[in-house]
Amino acid sequence: MTDGFDMSEYLDVFLQEADDQLLTLEENMVKLEQEDAPQDVLQAIFRAAHTLKGASASMGFTQLAEVTHILENVLDALRNEQIKTSTDLVDATFKALDCMRALKEEAAQGVQGTVPDEVIQDTLTSLKTILAESQGDRMEAQEAGGGPVGMELAAHDMETISEAVERGYNVFQVHIKLKEGCPLKGIRAALIVNDMNDHGEVVKTAPPSEDLEEERFDHEFVALTVTQSTETEIMESVKKLAEIDEVSVEAVKADEVVAAQDKADDEAAEAADAAEAAVAAAAEEAGDPDVKPAAAAADAPAQQAQGGPSRQVATVRVNVEQLDNLMNYVAELVIDRTMLEQIRASLAQQRGTQDDIVARLEESVSGIRRRTTELQEEIMKARLLPIANVFNRFPRMVRDLAKKAGKEIDFQVSGGETELDRSVLEFIADPLIHILRNAVDHGIEPPDVREEAGKPRKGAVDLNARHEENHIVIEVTDDGRGIDPEKVKAAAIRRGQLTEEVAARMSRREVYDLIFAPGTSTADQITDVSGRGVGMDIVKTNIERLNGQIDIQSQVGVGTTMAVRLPLTLAIIQALMVSSRQRIYAIPLSAVEETERRPRSDVDTVRGRETITVRDKVIPLIDLSGALSYSREVPPPEESDQLYIVVVSVGEKLAGLIVDRLVGEQEVVIKSLGKFIGEIHGISGATILGDGTVALIVDVGALLNRVVDEIQQPALA
């Protein structure tokens, strides 16, 4: 009940919710195009638009509210079968979606005016054109709802009022007259009610709030508000808002209010009120920036009001930072546990394992060990999110790309429920976008070409995700023209990346690798979608940065499958711990092929580089510590006759890392070295070991890329 209402506190919540609603809209709008969109799809989009409109109006984002409002009207007409779906309609709704997204972005950035007015006007015009079809019907509906203004109070309203009066609050009946012909009066009314809510609480409005929202009123309405502010304060505050013609505030005495008992009406109103109250309560809870009910919570009361089954929502939304903190605490706990174990060990040495205290300590230490492991696992799980979060935006994208490229595509998505860590999720969207673009643009042929080739006009692109052990595999399959190795080779030769002799000897796999070299493109013509020869190299780099791999399978004329394999989490990896010059390193196990112990005499020198032959392959050797270049050199241990070699690979590249000792395998939590240290070539991060010291994590890809692999792949050198 303060004058200043701090929006920033609610902004995060609003933005998160807006994202949810926009996603729901997008997901379902694609389905609109398919004929006979089921009613639940229509309901879902309508609800999303409705919620977003309300939220943006109450946050004061009027432009967003305006666009959403008109969109909602279109969806409403659609839902009530006043208009039919058409390509125009879908295009207009997508246009609106883009506009809304841009406006939401504006809200997120805290700026204004970045979205040109023309864009907004254009969007509104498109929507209104669609709406014009059903205008006749709507007018009737409005007239029916726009009855005379009056205030009827139910018993429970009376209770609220008398209680408020007892507690010393003022109760006012505020009569508001909007300017005649005022546009978006529904939103205006919502803004006015919100303004009054800043001063207190609006108990009831006449006509009821849903009628106000739906613009089922003439241009006057009455609101009953309970507040600590005075008449003048309310009056002044409301008057500041735009498009208001007249405001009058009248004090209400509890005993003067007569409760009108209209049973039939009451029941309906009651249900609606309950739903509203529940939503309001949820919204209030949502005001806490850290914890809020999941989006589903907002839907639940609405369902209840419609007589649907009541649904208990047992999820909360948690700030990522909090999860990260939890992870840190667990890591700390693990270190403390290690210390306890050491204490127990030395105590056992002093007193013998039979000692009572030692035994009891052992018991509790092993209890702690179990708990910490469980805790770690649970927190890891809490960080997992379904990949649908990323997949959801693709149907729309593929539709647009296909339209642009003049292709017909049937896009199928499966495995959206597959979960992975949010840290990975953040980074896979871009590579997948590139891959999908390639499939649409290069993979699928134009409809006529397909027909000639005896294929259906509509090309198929499938996006699928699944778990495989500790990895997630995401596949994009198309039934397009496939990758022709000869074309790829020819292009590489043209660019001088490759000689004809080398090309002739290349395996299919090696040829596919060329696709990931910068500057490669097999598209005969350049489109604005892809085909500029950029993209796939970035895809590969990004995926490798996530400790993942990408694999291509393709058959000319039949299609292509690109499979991306990623670890489930970036936060924790399995690592091989090694020691080199008294320093401990973690090498991601995903990059380790095998470890070898070889006599020094096995080392050959090829063109000035030490190499070794492993399984008939000559691979370069890299001295781990030497390659990293420290400012303080540590002399190698006394020349031993035996070498420990960790054979590592990234894609097709292999190399042997020379280390002094293998320490063992371990799960490590990846941490950043921080801004001050910055990027270190050959090091991807650090981790904390059981004894509390820090070990560096080797960036195998960076080390390998630096090595001259003229031995293996002269073609690319």
Add this chain to the structure above:
Amino acid sequence: MGDGEQVVSFRIGDEILAVGVDTVYEIVRMREVTEVPQVPSYVHGVINLRGHIIPVINLRNRLGLEEVEETRSTRIIVVELGGESIGMVVDAVDEVVTVPTDAISPPSPVLISIDTDFVRGIARLEDRLIILLDVLKVTQFGAEGDGEEKPEALPAGDAAAAPAIEGGDEA
């Protein structure tokens, strides 16, 4: 009490230095430092501070003084700058003192043995001189051309770019 600032004073050799109390996040005992490659020699390495990995500067090296073996009194002063924590290794930590503003004069090379670039001012107290360290400059990485950039400008890990052939230093 007149105008003044509270500082944490510490020792490096015979000199008494200090940093503002408000920049100090905490003071911890010396612990095992993990060296990091490709950083200037004054960056000692990184430590684990309750689950966070923070860099540690060897202050002796940074100030151009001779390095010494660590002792029981060696400490790491953790300062917080722009949201990042950075540790500084010092010989010993003394106390928190209030330095009156009028006792502070600009740094003079005559009075002290360390590089005045890193000194914000000198405070003359009754019985001693306290060198007020410019923490920002001390923790600035390879800036203002102090001749110690990252030792070897290695090619960036640009994955697919044509592999550089100048390597071979690991042999």
